Amino acid sequence: MRTFLLLTPMLFVAISTVAYGDTTSGENGQRFIDRKGEGFFWYKDPKEEAEPEETPEAPPPAKEPVDKKPAALPSGPAPMSASWLKANLPKYLDAAIDNPSEANVKAYLYLQHLSMEKASSFADASQEFSVGDPVLDGNNQRPLASFANDVVKKSAGANRDAVLQSIANKIGIFYFSDSSALSSAQDQVITYLTSSTDFTVVPIAYRSNKPFKSNQVPDSGHSTLMGITAAPALVVVLQDGTFDVIAQAPLSLSDLLDRVLLASKRLGLIDQKTFDTTRPIANRSPITLPVSHDASQLEIPASEIISRFKGTK
Template identity: 40%
Template structure:
């Protein structure tokens, strides 16, 4: 406080001393009084011009509407197969078996055995229903094609055998057999007398051809021919080798190895069927089966285009699955209308 007073007193003293000095220049005094509004600032100081700062334009914030979020589509729930269905068993039974194997607790093993028992019981139900479905349906009942009774099946076998012998004799009129052999081949010696029987019973002409140029022991076929490169051209690499030769010089292999008389005749008939030397009807008569004309595959193949249309109508084009009731109705209609 004392300091503050000293400063005031000093200022007042200084003010007292000022008038005599200022009186020396009246012009200056008069100007001072005339310009008293300027206060104590008796000299004019140029006030610099204020620089105007550029106006900062604040960016306008434009409110944008939030984007509409696309609706979240619910995820498709993949449902597994129905419990105890065939698909369920195919997928899960091995898992239960593995579980029982890896961790053979009483509970795990018992669950697997329950499921196995279920499958066996269901199989038995399927078998029983199969019998019910087959009875009385000539297209499904195997008794219609091949009797199970011994006396009937044996009689059918004899009929088929007679047809086979008859057909073989008819083929013998159009074709013969090339018999390639080696004199040191035991299998060739075994096959020779069987071919003699084929010639005697069914009338086939046998042309024996010796690959090593020597005859078979006991002169079974004394009038043989010596191979002149035919065996190599035909690809013979095992003996005996049999070939069926038609009157038009068409050659078809029968076998390379030993066959029984019945097997030789059966293969001759197969080769003749493959070459078209016999008809389908002639070939079917050699089978110990009845009613071969009732062939579901042959009958339905002709109607496959109609079945495809039915499948399209069911709106299941991915698998072309036809409901059982519709398929059964179609099959019965087509089978029985043609018979």
């Protein structure tokens, strides 16, 4: 009992010393009482360790854009256009003929109807846009009114007679004929021509060294030289020997005189302006535009086609 009493004051002193040390010293050696700003909340947590910053992940590489090719436009003409109808209408016709089902026949008839409607619309538009135009309006070149047309025809006839009279003594006409009925019929026209005009006509027996008629002269190679292959034939000849074949078949008197005028223009006896006065057409205004054409695009050269039809090589 005495021992416990002795230990008790010592234990009390030790506890007081420890408690006093905790309350009088603190962070940086300062006593708690000197750190008034902390108030009663003087307990401090240990410093938290800074968490390591997370390294942001690198963004995935951008995908290279894929070049999207535009959809190819359909080749060829637009459906239902004039070019498309021109190329495809025969196909639908063939299908309707080979298999005349309701669908095939109606499809062709509808397309045919569309083609006719387009043509009709174009005709209407052509008339609408040409009326009054100095070049496109046909009435400006040849009057549609009968009284005006008669005036133009009479004026052209008078001019034709005057021009024919002026060239009658500058040209001659070679008339090739044989003993055929066609030549006999043409003889009557030639007889009237010589009696009513001042043209000199030379009748030649076609490919014969003996005349068929009393007024003929033998063919001394003239028909071969001039390329005559049939009779009756008519050739306009100038004094210097230049010639122009105007017919290798029968002609009426009116057609014969018109061709004589045309040959005179081609041979240079009259100019275009003088030639136009002999035609019943007024206010002619020809449009001349430069045209470029690649002859190599022709499947068969033009000269070869001409040679084939003429029978030459």
